[in-house]
Amino acid sequence: MDRLAETSERIAATTKKAEKIAVLGEYFRARSPAEAAISAVFLSGRAFPAYEERTLQVGGAMLWKVVSELARANEAELTLAYRKHGDLGSAAYELLCSQKSPPATTRGLAPSEVSRMFDEIASARKTFLKAELLKSLLERTSPLMAKYILKIISGDLRIGLKESLVEEAIAKAYDEPLARVQRANMMLGDIGGTLELAAEHRLSDVRMRLFHPIGFMLASPAATAGEAFEYFENAQVEDKYDGIRAQAHCGGGRVRLFSRTLDDVSHSFPEVVATLGKFSEEMVLDGEIVAWQHDEQGGRAVPFSLLQQRLGRKRVSEETIAAVPAAYVVFDVIYHQGAIIIDRPLAERNVILNAVFPADGRISPEPLAGEQGKLMFEDRPLVSGWVLRAPTRRAESPAQLESYFEQAMARGNEGLMLKDLGSPYTLGRRGRWWLKLKRELASLDVVVTAVEYGHGKRIRLLSDYTFAVRKGEELVNIGKAYSGLTDVEIGQLTQWFLSHTTADRGFRREVEPEIVLEVAFNAIMRSNRHDSGYALRFPRILRVRSDKLPADISTVEDVEQIYLRQHGRGAVTKSD
Numbered sequence: 001m002d003r004l005a006e007t008s009e010r011i012a013a014t015t016k017k018a019e020k021i022a023v024l025g026e027y028f029r030a031r032s033p034a035e036a037a038i039s040a041v042f043l044s045g046r047a048f049p050a051y052e053e054r055t056l057q058v059g060g061a062m063l064w065k066v067v068s069e070l071a072r073a074n075e076a077e078l079t080l081a082y083r084k085h086g087d088l089g090s091a092a093y094e095l096l097c098s099q100k101s102p103p104a105t106t107r108g109l110a111p112s113e114v115s116r117m118f119d120e121i122a123s124a125r126k127t128f129l130k131a132e133l134l135k136s137l138l139e140r141t142s143p144l145m146a147k148y149i150l151k152i153i154s155g156d157l158r159i160g161l162k163e164s165l166v167e168e169a170i171a172k173a174y175d176e177p178l179a180r181v182q183r184a185n186m187m188l189g190d191i192g193g194t195l196e197l198a199a200e201h202r203l204s205d206v207r208m209r210l211f212h213p214i215g216f217m218l219a220s221p222a223a224t225a226g227e228a229f230e231y232f233e234n235a236q237v238e239d240k241y242d243g244i245r246a247q248a249h250c251g252g253g254r255v256r257l258f259s260r261t262l263d264d265v266s267h268s269f270p271e272v273v274a275t276l277g278k279f280s281e282e283m284v285l286d287g288e289i290v291a292w293q294h295d296e297q298g299g300r301a302v303p304f305s306l307l308q309q310r311l312g313r314k315r316v317s318e319e320t321i322a323a324v325p326a327a328y329v330v331f332d333v334i335y336h337q338g339a340i341i342i343d344r345p346l347a348e349r350n351v352i353l354n355a356v357f358p359a360d361g362r363i364s365p366e367p368l369a370g371e372q373g374k375l376m377f378e379d380r381p382l383v384s385g386w387v388l389r390a391p392t393r394r395a396e397s398p399a400q401l402e403s404y405f406e407q408a409m410a411r412g413n414e415g416l417m418l419k420d421l422g423s424p425y426t427l428g429r430r431g432r433w434w435l436k437l438k439r440e441l442a443s444l445d446v447v448v449t450a451v452e453y454g455h456g457k458r459i460r461l462l463s464d465y466t467f468a469v470r471k472g473e474e475l476v477n478i479g480k481a482y483s484g485l486t487d488v489e490i491g492q493l494t495q496w497f498l499s500h501t502t503a504d505r506g507f508r509r510e511v512e513p514e515i516v517l518e519v520a521f522n523a524i525m526r527s528n529r530h531d532s533g534y535a536l537r538f539p540r541i542l543r544v545r546s547d548k549l550p551a552d553i554s555t556v557e558d559v560e561q562i563y564l565r566q567h568g569r570g571a572v573t574k575s576d
Contacts, residue, residue, distance in 0.1 A: 001109045001141070003027065004039050005148045012159035020161060024169035033199040037192035038111040040170065042148075044163040044191050045155045047118045051189030051212040053264060056122050058130055058153055063088055066135050067150070071095035079506045086459035087158055089150035096143035109140060114149065158456075166191055174198040186214055186427060187340065208340050210282060211249045213258035215428030217286070217332075219417060219436040225401040228418050231432050235418040236346065237393045237401065239408045240436055241329055242304045242523065243290035244311075248328065251282035257289070257328075265289075268310045271321055271385035272328045275363055283356070284335035285328075286425075292327035292386055298362070299327070299386065300411055303566060304537065305525035318382055327386035330357075331417075334425050342425035349425070353389060361389030405437060414438045414522065440520040442562050444469060444536075444554040445545055448515040449477060451497045452508045462494045462509065465541070467517060469532060471556045475513055476531035478559065479521070484541030493544075516545040516553060524563045534559050 007027045011020045024043065028036045041049055048054045067088060068078050073095045081091035117137045124130045134153075138146045151157045167185055171178040174195075180203045185194040187208040197203050222228040228235070245260040255276040257266045266273050269289055276285075290301035291310075306324050310316055333352050334342050341349060357363065365383035395401040395418070405416050415438030423433030446467035454463035464482040468475040485493070493515065503510040519539050527535035533556075 001111055001114055001145050001149075003030075004042065004111060005142075005144045008043070008148050008157065008159050008161075009144070011161050015160065017165065020165055021169045021172055024161070024166065025173040028169060028173040028195065033196050035111050036173075036199070037195045038115050040166055040195045041190075041192045042111060042114075042152050043157065043161060044166050045152065045157050047152055048122070049190040049192055050262070051209055053262075054122055056118060056130075056153060058121065058134060060088075060154075062127065062131050062134070063150065063153065066131055066138065067092045067095075070135060070138055070146070072099065075506065082507075083453065083460060086456060087151065087156060088154060089147040090158075092150055093143050093147035096146060109145065163191060167194075170195050170198050174201070176201065176203060180204070188212075189214070207338075208335060210251055210284070210335070211254070211256050213247050213249075213262040214284075214334070216245060216247065216260055217425050217427065217434060218430040219434035220430050220432055222418070222435040222437050225398040225405065225437065228401060228435050228437055229398050231435065232418075232420045235395055235401075235435075236350075236421055237395045237404055238331055238390045238417045238419070239411065239413040240415045240417050240438055241288040241290050241301050241390075242412075242414045243288040243301065243307055243329075246287060246289045246328065247334075248276055248283075248285040248287065248330075250276050250279040250285070253277055253280075265311075268313060268316055269326045269328075269385065270316060271365070271368060271383065272326050272387065274368055274384035275365060275387045276328065278363060279356070281337055281356075282335070283333060283337075285330050286332040286334060287328050287330035287390070289326055289328050292325050294325070294386070301327070301329070301413060303412065303525075304523055308525055308527075321382055325383075325385060327388055329388050329390050331390040331392075332425065342427065345422045345424065346419055347421040350392075350421075357389040361391065363387040401437070438522070440540075441522050441524070441566060443518050443520040443542060444478075444558065444562075445548060445552065446478065446517055446519050447475065447513045447550045447553050448497075448511060448517060449475060449513050450508060450510050454482065458490070461490050462497045463490045465517070467519065468513065469554045469556055469559060470551075471532065475550075476533075476556065478530050478532040478534055479519070479536040479539045481517075481519055481539040481541050485544070489544065513550055516548045516550060518542040518545050524559060524566060526563075532556055532559065534563065 007023060010023045014020060031039065047056050064078065071092060077095065078091060081094050082088060085091050085094065117133065121130050121133045124133060138149065141149060167181045168178055171181045176198045181194060181198055184197060184203045184206040185191050187206050188194055189209055189212040197206065244265065246265065247258045249256045255266065255273045256264055257269060257273065259265045272289060291307040292299055293302045307326065309320060309324050310326060330353065333349050334340065336352050341352070365386055367381035367383055393404065395404060408416055415436065418435040418437065420433045426433070446469055448465045449468045450466040451462040452464040453459060454461050464480060466477055466480045468477045496515070497509060497511050500512040500514065501509045502512060519536070520542050521536035521539045523537035525535050525537060526533060529535055
């Protein structure tokens with residue numbers, strides 16, 4: 001682990017990509033494949049291979065406490081070091097090195113020993129046991145090793161090394177084509193396992209690990225219908241649904257649903273899982289989970305705020321399933337009958353989807369069955385969720401596309417997706433083969449009530465703003481935003497906030513409520529997270545309203561009006 005930490009320092013010291021890859025390749029070649037494989041996982045900013053979906057479940061508060069005890073530093077000293085460096089690992093390194101009597105190390109730890117300790121920490125159920133194990137691990141390390149162990153735990157090495165560069169270093173170290181390394185890692189979800197196969201020159205043996213999520217293809221924004229047609233004509237057009245992007249892995253009666261963050265969300269949507277279980281063939285589908293309201297015309301998606309009731313629960317009750325039924329709207333297929341098909345054009349992937357779904361594009365729900373037979377709620381059977389093939393159209397002009405956009409908004413959806421029929425499925429990349437056309441729902445004038453220091457290059461700037469609307473004479477928070485302002489504006493506001501702080505909480509400051517912002521957003525949800533009872537979805541700062549006073553900001557009544565219109569027509573604009 002000493003060599004891994006030293007190698008990380010060398011990688012951090014250069015800005016040249018080729019040098020980073022050369023240093024890492026040299027490190028891999030000097031280690032056994034087993035140790036190099038564990039190191040590859042660590043250097044990707046993970047404690048465990050991606051496919052395991054396992055975490056240490058060590059929170060920031062615990063890390064802060066352990067580092068404070070280990071470095072014998074008080075809150076102010078640790079806060080100062082953290083603000084200086086922007087990450088806890090570097091802060092701990094500085095404090096440990098400055099000790100008059102730094103902790104003695106017994107011996108160097110191999111990556112495999114650190115991996116074993118990570119296993120123990122992840123398995124520990126009690127918080128105090130996790131903290132004790134973590135402290136015990138760090139006590140056995142040098143300050144430099146502790147620095148990188150903490151960086152691995154936090155998931156951010158901050159040495160200019162992404163997993164894609166680790167893939168390139170593996171290709172260089174073992175003389176394998178980069179494309180083969182990349183594909184193997186994608187299908188396995190294990191950069192360490194990929195390294196071992198590359199070391200043995202067995203990358204061709206790789207098969208996709210079903211029920212392990214892979215990266216989603218992403219879309220780039222288009223401001224107008226005219227701009228969209230600058231990239232491709234005769235586009236395939238779909239509604240952009242306001243739900244949760246989900247990858248469905250199906251095979252042998254087993255189903256798992258993964259969110260865009262690659263988390264397993266199957267337990268939140270058991271009725272959708274039940275319907276997808278009808279597929280007998282192995283498939284990986286891409287689509288959107290939405291709250292669904294069935295009607296005589298087939299039904300429609302309803303606002304995301306309703307779907308939120310389904311999230312974050314270990315078990316979804318029958319009452320919730322009945323009150324907020326879910327549907328899975330499928331718009332792509334990326335794996336079918338043992339073959340990964342991401343390199344095929346969208347037109348060919350559509351042919352596969354058309355063969356999988358019935359002619360009407362719908363797989364109908366059926367009563368859900370439990371151990372005692374049908375699951376019932378209020379004397380009616382609970383049914384499995386709808387699984388639908390996303391309807392597609394062609395747009396041959398900007399005017400036609402604009403008409404489709406208005407129709408999508410009238411249906412309560414977010415906007416449109418435009419897709420090039422010749423496009424491959426590019427994992428985790430945002431390109432111009434897929435475009436999204438949407439507009440903010442509305443905007444509000446709000447006042448900043450609290451600020452936080454940012455991350456990375458903004459670690460010394462107060463760039464994250466909590467803001468409020470007015471409720472009578474009271475200010476009630478409604479959201480938080482950190483994007484939309486320039487670096488110059490953020491720098492100027494930082495100086496103002498520092499001079500107008502009413503309570504310094506270290507990383508967070510409460511400030512005098514005088515800075516008015518105009519904030520745009522895509523939706524409003526009811527929420528207990530904020531005093532207002534509402535939360536904004538995807539808030540973005542449009543501008544600083546220096547022309548307005550705090551007395552002029554929007555009210556809770558304004559928010560309520562927009563919320564009600566959202567659930568009716570689905571679109572509203574701000575009136576000044």
